[in-house]
Amino acid sequence: MKELLQVKNLSVEFQSDAGKIRAIDDVSFNVKPGETVCIVGESGSGKSVTSLSVMRLLEYENGSIAGGEVLFENEDLVTKSQEEMRKIRGNDISIIFQEPMTALNPVFTIGRQLIEGIQQHQDVSKKEAWDRACELLRLVGLNDVPVRMKQYPHELSGGMRQRVMIAIALAGNPKLLIADEPTTALDVTIETQILNLLNELKEKINMSIILITHDMGVAAEVADKIVVMYAGKIVEQGTVYQIFDEPTHPYTKGLLQSIPSDTDKKDRLYSIKGTIPSLNDLPQGCRFHPRCEFATDKCLQSEPPLLQENDREVACWNFKEVLKEKVKL
Amino acid sequence: MLQFVIRRFGQSIVLVLIVTIITFFLMNLAPGGPSSMMRMDATEAEREAIAEQLGLNDPVIVRYGSWLINAFQGDLGLSLSSGQPVLDRIVERFPHTFNLAIWTVFFSVIIGIVLGIISAKNRNTWKDHLINFGSVIGLSVPSFWLAIMFILLFSVNLQWLPSSLVTGDSIWDTIKMYIMPVLILSTATLPTIVRFTRSSMLEVVSQNYVRTARAKGLKERTVVYSHALRNALIPVISIIGVLIPRMLSGTVIVESVFGWPGMGRLIVEAAQARDYNLVMGVTVVVTILVVLSNFIVDIIYSKVDPRVKNIG
Ligand SMILES: Nc1ncnc2c1ncn2[C@@H]1O[C@H](COP(=O)(O)OP(=O)(O)OP(=O)(O)O)[C@@H](O)[C@H]1O
Numbered sequence: 001m002k003e004l005l006q007v008k009n010l011s012v013e014f015q016s017d018a019g020k021i022r023a024i025d026d027v028s029f030n031v032k033p034g035e036t037v038c039i040v041g042e043s044g045s046g047k048s049v050t051s052l053s054v055m056r057l058l059e060y061e062n063g064s065i066a067g068g069e070v071l072f073e074n075e076d077l078v079t080k081s082q083e084e085m086r087k088i089r090g091n092d093i094s095i096i097f098q099e100p101m102t103a104l105n106p107v108f109t110i111g112r113q114l115i116e117g118i119q120q121h122q123d124v125s126k127k128e129a130w131d132r133a134c135e136l137l138r139l140v141g142l143n144d145v146p147v148r149m150k151q152y153p154h155e156l157s158g159g160m161r162q163r164v165m166i167a168i169a170l171a172g173n174p175k176l177l178i179a180d181e182p183t184t185a186l187d188v189t190i191e192t193q194i195l196n197l198l199n200e201l202k203e204k205i206n207m208s209i210i211l212i213t214h215d216m217g218v219a220a221e222v223a224d225k226i227v228v229m230y231a232g233k234i235v236e237q238g239t240v241y242q243i244f245d246e247p248t249h250p251y252t253k254g255l256l257q258s259i260p261s262d263t264d265k266k267d268r269l270y271s272i273k274g275t276i277p278s279l280n281d282l283p284q285g286c287r288f289h290p291r292c293e294f295a296t297d298k299c300l301q302s303e304p305p306l307l308q309e310n311d312r313e314v315a316c317w318n319f320k321e322v323l324k325e326k327v328k329l
Numbered sequence: 330m331l332q333f334v335i336r337r338f339g340q341s342i343v344l345v346l347i348v349t350i351i352t353f354f355l356m357n358l359a360p361g362g363p364s365s366m367m368r369m370d371a372t373e374a375e376r377e378a379i380a381e382q383l384g385l386n387d388p389v390i391v392r393y394g395s396w397l398i399n400a401f402q403g404d405l406g407l408s409l410s411s412g413q414p415v416l417d418r419i420v421e422r423f424p425h426t427f428n429l430a431i432w433t434v435f436f437s438v439i440i441g442i443v444l445g446i447i448s449a450k451n452r453n454t455w456k457d458h459l460i461n462f463g464s465v466i467g468l469s470v471p472s473f474w475l476a477i478m479f480i481l482l483f484s485v486n487l488q489w490l491p492s493s494l495v496t497g498d499s500i501w502d503t504i505k506m507y508i509m510p511v512l513i514l515s516t517a518t519l520p521t522i523v524r525f526t527r528s529s530m531l532e533v534v535s536q537n538y539v540r541t542a543r544a545k546g547l548k549e550r551t552v553v554y555s556h557a558l559r560n561a562l563i564p565v566i567s568i569i570g571v572l573i574p575r576m577l578s579g580t581v582i583v584e585s586v587f588g589w590p591g592m593g594r595l596i597v598e599a600a601q602a603r604d605y606n607l608v609m610g611v612t613v614v615v616t617i618l619v620v621l622s623n624f625i626v627d628i629i630y631s632k633v634d635p636r637v638k639n640i641g
């Protein structure tokens with residue numbers, strides 16, 4: 001099948017007081033129509049930066065795309081002007097942010113925030129926009145819609161706000177929805193509801209989803225494909241089956257072992273030893289080696305390239321050893 | 330809404346009471362009394378008689394009590410220095426100060442917000458630095474000195490603007506009359522508004538909802554002037570309430586320098602004449618003015634920020 005989105009060798013830099021830092025480096029992945037791709041990784045691995053750079057939203061902050069391409073329906077978004085991007089944002093590509101509590105404007109009603117998005121991209125009357133907004137709120141499972149339309153964000157719970165965010169994102173019938181940790185700030189029951197909602201919607205309107213999460217459990221439920229990121233680089237990617245059945249990167253393996261399972265509730269939750277390195281102080285060689293139990297001398301000296309192995313990719317010198325040792329789930 | 334008004338009204342009464350008590354007792358602590366300002370050739374007996382007639386020999390608390398009772402009935406007494414009713418003297422002076430204050434508020438709010446936005450949008454460029462420099466100057470230069478410099482430059486040398494209140498015929502004459510006093514008075518308010526707008530704007534543009542607005546594909550203009558500015562104005566509005574009393578005390582100097590027959594000058598005259606009733610009267614009116622303006626500010630605040638629920 002043809003690809004909807006192709007991210008090719010994307011690098012992003014931030015200008016900071018300490019000089020330039022490269023937040024993501026040489027990131028490549030594809031998304032097919034109707035596919036759900038999960039980007040997983042610990043906090044600080046560059047997941048949000050990746051999604052924001054696809055939307056070209058980093059330029060409003062202190063970030064810039066240092067290289068690479070983002071092909072959306074074969075058109076490179078990186079070379080587009082912000083004016084051209086405005087027509088794509090909220091229309092062909094939408095995004096839901098990590099923080100539902102602060103992602104909605106506190107001084108405008110829900111209705112207004114929906115309607116302005118609709119009217120931005122569609123030539124409809126105020127009345128039609130209002131009806132469409134109500135329809136969207138129903139679609140995302142809110143009740144008392146006419147009341148909700150007139151409410152302000154602070155009058156809604158976190159879960160409801162995230163549903164409103166989803167409704168806003170769906171306003172333009174996007175071909176691609178980027179959901180940046182849509183459930184991290186919510187409690188578990190709401191999390192399940194929101195994930196189910198996303199799955200349902202995907203079926204209904206046949207859109208692709210990039211779901212960002214640091215929770216492998218979430219990825220397992222929704223992903224077709226998984227991209228694992230670590231310290232700004234992709235360390236492994238493959239189908240959900242490949243990743244879960246035969247993880248070939250020690251980091252992926254660590255993430256999988258960190259999933260809390262029902263059987264070992266009493267045990268201490270596994271977590272990968274050490275912490276993610278700071279971007280301006282990256283280790284020599286493989287970025288993961290200080291935390292890796294498979295690390296060899298080679299890993300200390302040179303950075304492993306992303307190797308293609310029948311339809312999956314891994315950046316590890318010792319992936320064969322890793323593969324041999326089965327993970328217990 | 331009603332509940333808010335009632336609560337606010339109660340608070341205001343307490344405030345006015347406290348202010349009048351403090352003023353009354355402080356005034357009585359000051360050396361001399363109204364009798365010392367009487368005609369120099371008055372005999373001791375005449376002084377006594379007048380003091381007795383005005384009730385000046387009663388204890389302070391008794392005098393405050395009777396003043397308060399009268400004041401509640403709308404009677405602020407007679408001016409000790411002119412014999413006219415205090416209310417008349419205030420009514421005659423009030424419009425001058427009121428107009429000056431209103432124009433200063435308008436001017437400093439609008440210009441302050443505009444300059445604040447320019448400053449924030451051009452952060453760390455020469456425009457920002459220039460505006461910042463101007464704010465520092467405005468805040469730190471004493472206004473009476475600035476007023477004198479303005480008069481020397483624009484009235485004496487260039488002869489563009491009148492140095493005091495003149496009754497002109499055209500609107501343009503009136504405007505010219507206001508320019509310098511409003512400018513000088515604004516130095517008490519404008520720099521603070523500029524700074525608040527700037528920092529508030531800078532804080533707001535990095536908020537998540539601004540990113541959301543961009544992600545919807547809205548025009549950058551809408552993102553900045555609708556989504557960001559509306560939020561940025563919330564702290565600016567609340568600071569205006571604080572600035573109004575500061576500005577009103579500035580009228581004392583501005584009215585004196587420009588010879589405006591307003592309340593700022595009236596209170597100075599009254600204090601010099603030990604005209605207790607007049608000082609009290611002006612104090613009450615100014616306090617009510619401050620209370621009212623804060624009330625208006627709060628109403629506006631609640632309209633801009635829907636999270637403030639208790640005001641309708
Ligand atoms: N505006 C910015 N300026 C400088 N550095 C930034 C900026 N935004 C992100 N970074 C850096 O880029 C790196 C990746 O950040 P990113 O937000 O993408 O992480 P993440 O994977 O989304 O983490 P989380 O799970 O916490 O959301 C971090 O080290 C972060 O410090």
Ligand SMILES: [Mg+2]
Nearest residue numbers: 047048049098
């Ligand atoms: Mg993130």
